[in-house]
Structures are given as C-alpha cells and as structure tokens.
Amino acid sequence: MAAVSKGPVALALSSRWAKPAVFALGLVPLGWMVWLGLSGGLGAEPVAEAVRQSGLWALRLLLVALAVTPLRILTGQAGLARFRRMIGLFAFFYALLHVSVYVGVDQFFDWAAVWKDIVKRPYITVGMGAFVILTALAATSTNGMVRRLGGRRWKALHKAVFIAGAAGCVHYVMLVKGWQYPPFVYAAILLGLVALRYAKSPAAGRLSPSYRT
Numbered sequence: 001m002a003a004v005s006k007g008p009v010a011l012a013l014s015s016r017w018a019k020p021a022v023f024a025l026g027l028v029p030l031g032w033m034v035w036l037g038l039s040g041g042l043g044a045e046p047v048a049e050a051v052r053q054s055g056l057w058a059l060r061l062l063l064v065a066l067a068v069t070p071l072r073i074l075t076g077q078a079g080l081a082r083f084r085r086m087i088g089l090f091a092f093f094y095a096l097l098h099v100s101v102y103v104g105v106d107q108f109f110d111w112a113a114v115w116k117d118i119v120k121r122p123y124i125t126v127g128m129g130a131f132v133i134l135t136a137l138a139a140t141s142t143n144g145m146v147r148r149l150g151g152r153r154w155k156a157l158h159k160a161v162f163i164a165g166a167a168g169c170v171h172y173v174m175l176v177k178g179w180q181y182p183p184f185v186y187a188a189i190l191l192g193l194v195a196l197r198y199a200k201s202p203a204a205g206r207l208s209p210s211y212r213t
C-alpha cells in the first residue's frame with residue numbers, strides 16, 4: 001500500500017515530543033504561580049490570589065479540553081485527539097490545587113468552616129459541584145476504566161464535563177462583585193462550544209455523527 005504523506009502539522013502532532021511538550025505547557029501556569037509567590041508578585045493577599053489564579057486556570061483548561069474535539073473535526077487534524085485527556089487532567093489538577101489552597105491555606109483545614117461555606121455560600125456549593133464532577137471524570141479517565149464501564153456508559157458519564165464547565169462559569173459569575181465581564185466571556189465560550197456540538201450550521205454539519213451523539 002502506498003504511504004500516505006502527512007503535512008507538517010500532522011507530523012508535529014504525532015511526533016513523540018508532542019505529548020511531553022503539551023505536558024510541559026500544562027505546567028507553565030503552575031511555574032508562573034510559584035514564581036509570583038516567591039517574588040511577591042501575588043500582591044497584598046497572596047493566598048486569595050493563588051486561589052483565584054488556580055481557579056482561572058482550571059476553567060481555562062477545561063474549555064481548552066472541550067475545544068479539542070470540535071477543533072479536530074473542523075481542521076481535520078485527527079492527531080489533536082491524543083492531547084484531550086491530558087488537557088482535561090490538567091484542568092482537574094488546577095481545580096485540585098484551587099480547592100487545596102482554599103481548604104489548606106485559606107481555611108487551615110478547618111473542615112467545619114469549609115462545610116459551613118459549602119452549605120451557606122451558594123457560589124461555593126456550585127464550585128463544589130463542579131469539583132465533584134471533575135473528580136469523577138478524572139478517576140474514570142484511564143483506559144482500564146473505559147473498558148470496565150463500556151464505551152457507551154463512559155461517553156455518557158463524560159458528557160458531564162459540560163455540566164462541570166457550566167458550574168465553573170456559574171461559580172465565577174456568582175462570586176465576582178458588581179458588574180464584571182470576564183466570567184461572561186468564559187460562559188460565552190462554553191455556550192459556543194455547546195452550540196458547535198448541536199447546531200446545524202455548515203461548520204457543525206462537518207462534525208462527525210459520533211461527535212454529535
């Protein structure tokens with residue numbers, strides 16, 4: 001059979017350096033936060049700023065993970081799919097960091113106070129909901145879990161990533177004070193990604209049936 005030649009992008013995506021490169025990129029926000037922490041760049045309230053930065057990166061990477069499949073289909077770059085799980089796990093990693101800094105450094109592991117926050121402050125309740133979903137998705141992200149659950153059930157469960165994204169956006173909208181546009185930008189991007197999945201636009205028409213199920 002004649003060999004099919006790949007373009008430079010496809011070659012780069014399938015190279016053995018691509019995954020380590022994406023892994024290294026995923027660690028950049030962490031490195032940046034550590035650098036800011038050590039150099040006093042986190043401002044007058046470093047703990048609150050660390051909570052904010054890690055929350056923002058969790059949400060950003062969640063949206064990037066959700067954008068992988070539409071981007072793969074619209075560009076025809078099948079090699080992009082290799083990075084989806086890693087990006088999703090990085091989103092979980094930053095969410096874990098966010099919750100850990102909040103529970104450990106902000107609340108000093110005062111579980112009673114944390115529980116009170118979860119029950120009394122609706123934005124924390126919603127954030128908790130997003131975190132529980134992301135934890136379930138991360139725990140079932142291995143090949144072994146895909147086999148154990150079966151492809152159909154695994155796919156159905158992993159659709160909850162959209163609920164986690166929506167809860168992350170609502171959490172953000174609820175916690176900002178007064179009128180601020182950034183949370184709505186994240187919510188609009190999420191809505192755009194959901195629309196791409198279901199809309200019958202010419203672009204969405206190119207999405208494969210398996211993606212649209």
Ligand code: HEM
Pocket residue numbers: 048051052053055056058059062095098099102124127128129130131134164165168171172175
């Ligand atoms: C148990 C779960 C969670 C708790 C307790 C929690 C708690 C918090 C707290 C205390 C803040 C800072 C509020 C302030 O500055 O006044 C915050 C901000 C934020 N959180 Fe969470 N969070 C949780 C889960 C999540 C998850 C899963 C995401 C993302 C998917 C997320 C995204 C954000 C964002 C984007 C911000 C705002 C950053 C900013 O102000 O610029 N949070 N969260």
